[in-house]
Amino acid sequence: MRGFSDRMGALRESPTRRIDAIRERLKRENRDIIVLSAGQPSIPPPPEIRAMMAEELAKESMDLYAYTPSQGIIELREAVAEDLKRLGSLDVKPDDIVITAGGQEAMFATLMTILNPGDEVILMDPTYFGYKPIIEYFGGKIKRLRLSMDDGFRINVESLKELVSDKTKAVIVVTPDNPTGSIIDEETAKAITDLAKDKDFWIISDEAYRTLIYEGNHVYMYKYAPDNVISLNTFSKDPGIPGWRLGFIYGPREVISRVKLAGEEMTYCPPSFAQRFVAVYLRSQVRLKHIRYVVEQYRAKRDAAVNAIKASLPEARFTVPKGSMFIFVDLANYIDDGEKFAEYAMEKYSVAIVPGSYFSEQYRAAVRVSFVWESTNRLVEGIRRLAEAAKAYRTR
Numbered sequence: 211m212r213g214f215s216d217r218m219g220a221l222r223e224s225p226t227r228r229i230d231a232i233r234e235r236l237k238r239e240n241r242d243i244i245v246l247s248a249g250q251p252s253i254p255p256p257p258e259i260r261a262m263m264a265e266e267l268a269k270e271s272m273d274l275y276a277y278t279p280s281q282g283i284i285e286l287r288e289a290v291a292e293d294l295k296r297l298g299s300l301d302v303k304p305d306d307i308v309i310t311a312g313g314q315e316a317m318f319a320t321l322m323t324i325l326n327p328g329d330e331v332i333l334m335d336p337t338y339f340g341y342k343p344i345i346e347y348f349g350g351k352i353k354r355l356r357l358s359m360d361d362g363f364r365i366n367v368e369s370l371k372e373l374v375s376d377k378t379k380a381v382i383v384v385t386p387d388n389p390t391g392s393i394i395d396e397e398t399a400k401a402i403t404d405l406a407k408d409k410d411f412w413i414i415s416d417e418a419y420r421t422l423i424y425e426g427n428h429v430y431m432y433k434y435a436p437d438n439v440i441s442l443n444t445f446s447k448d449p450g451i452p453g454w455r456l457g458f459i460y461g462p463r464e465v466i467s468r469v470k471l472a473g474e475e476m477t478y479c480p481p482s483f484a485q486r487f488v489a490v491y492l493r494s495q496v497r498l499k500h501i502r503y504v505v506e507q508y509r510a511k512r513d514a515a516v517n518a519i520k521a522s523l524p525e526a527r528f529t530v531p532k533g534s535m536f537i538f539v540d541l542a543n544y545i546d547d548g549e550k551f552a553e554y555a556m557e558k559y560s561v562a563i564v565p566g567s568y569f570s571e572q573y574r575a576a577v578r579v580s581f582v583w584e585s586t587n588r589l590v591e592g593i594r595r596l597a598e599a600a601k602a603y604r605t606r
């Protein structure tokens with residue numbers, strides 16, 4: 211009998227891929243599209259590390275081409291442990307770390323490891339859209355905790371408590387968040403981890419943007435509840451190798467050993483050359499200098515974007531992001547439907563943004579603006595086009 215897995219019904223084309231496909235079509239028509247939709251860095255990794263890699267590639271050796279241990283090379287796991295110690299004062303053993311093929315594999319392997327059909331997972335609204343399809347693929351049930359722009363998308367722990375039931379398997383906390391750029395504070399992190407210990411659920415702490423912080427500090431939730439927190443990370447944003455597919459998870463060893471098995475079945479091992487590259491990067495003299503440089507560049511772009519939005523979209527509502535690469539802009543005073551508007555803005559005004567509805571059930575007239583990908587001039591021009599599009603859309 212021919213046919214397909216029922217579970218595949220949970221999977222859809224990635225929302226940003228849809229925007230990318232329209233953009234590709236317009237590009238083929240020679241349209242100059244300003245890309246405010248990309249969630250990837252615009253600054254390549256440090257030249258010193260790239261030069262080192264070029265030398266290694268020239269060697270007559272299989273080292274960079276061979277399979278690696280499925281948990282990742284020990285050199286990289288040690289470098290990650292040192293990095294977590296240096297930046298977060300965490301004591302994580304290399305055995306409590308598993309390297310993955312990007313953040314996406316980290317998410318899939320973790321949810322594969324912990325979820326049974328019918329388990330409940332609490333997701334913030336808004337938050338990163340990548341979790342929903344995977345949770346549904348594994349038969350999990352999503353409960354959304356609504357966060358409000360009015361109080362900076364702060365997680366209200368009392369409201370979270372109301373959503374927790376005896377079926378709650380995990381709460382997912384993305385900080386700094388995509389798309390809002392909000393970061394959790396120590397007090398909230400502590401209250402959520404206390405709740406996790408009390409009610410015995412996992413916290414999936416997504417730290418994809420942990421080093422891209424413009425104000426404040428990253429809070430490592432793991433330090434409050436090392437037995438409950440599974441922390442997901444990617445090297446896609448820092449040092450900026452999204453196409454090389456590398457990330458890592460740290461957490462309780464009973465989780466790590468199982469995630470390792472999941473990864474083994476999916477990819478067998480993460481890419482060898484990327485592992486070597488990042489191990490050298492994390493231990494290098496240039497690592498901290500590079501982050502400082504990147505944060506400085508992105509902060510300047512963020513500020514330019516904030517000023518441009520204030521000037522050209524006076525009725526837009528947003529909070530200034532403290533981290534990540536995005537501004538989540540509520541255009542409810544201009545438009546009614548972010549998804550239709552995103553297509554309109556691209557087709558008519560040649561500017562690409564991501565609709566807010568991909569991240570949120572409540573902010574349906576919002577859009578996510580990425581401020582890192584384009585040059586500052588093009589970023590400001592893109593926001594000018596966005597404003598023109600919003601005003602034209604309103605009076606259509």
Ligand SMILES: Cc1ncc(COP(=O)(O)O)c(C=O)c1O
Pocket residue numbers: 249312313314315338340384387388416418444445446452456457
């Ligand atoms: C919050 C968050 N988590 C995870 C990921 C996935 O990481 P990767 O691109 O390495 O698969 C992303 C990607 O944009 C992200 O924004």
